[in-house]
Amino acid sequence: MAIIINLDVMLAKRKMKSSELAERVGITPQNLSVLKSGKARAIRFSTLEAICDALDCQPGDLIEFQKDNTHEN
Template sequence: MPIVVDVDVMLAKRKMSVGELAERVGITPANLAVLKNGRAKAVRFATLAALCEVLDCQPGDLLRWEAEAAEDSTRPADAAEAADA
């Protein structure tokens, strides 16, 4: 996925544990781990705002976009659309 989550970087900068962040944000450590490890499919703006408030950062400090390799960028839907054209 081209969106990379850098919560672990901010945790290290703030010298805060996952458990402490989860408690202060109001989410479970398991849900925070899913986000932190890049397995989340979505994040609510309210959760993102709470993370930014607790970590004293901007959303861009937690999320960044990385281009995928060329062979990974073709999705099945793209191929089907190209065939229809």
Template sequence: MPILVRLDDLLHARRMTLTELSERVDITLANLSVLKTGKARAIRFSTLEAICAALDCQPGDLLEFRP
């Protein structure tokens, strides 16, 4: 898949667990896990906005395109 999700890198850099992020953005741990492992087929802008706000990042920090 040419779109890589760098959620794991951002969590590690901010010393935050997936569980803590789940509580902060009010998204289930299962859904965040699907996103983190790169198995998600889509992401809502509201979800992307909540994650970026919680991690203090830009969407480009979270998603990367590799042809």
């Protein structure tokens, strides 16, 4: 099972740079990079809310669940 982060897709759709989003949300560019890469182990709801507000989107636009079929019994 995998959680896919589509933050780059939404940034491109909104024609916004990562640095601008980081500034609007109030997080460091480094933390935003960790989120974008999918390496974050958690995200605060307040951060997710701020990202959705800045990008005018829903959480489901940013986060996707993809079932991993390679480990089925």
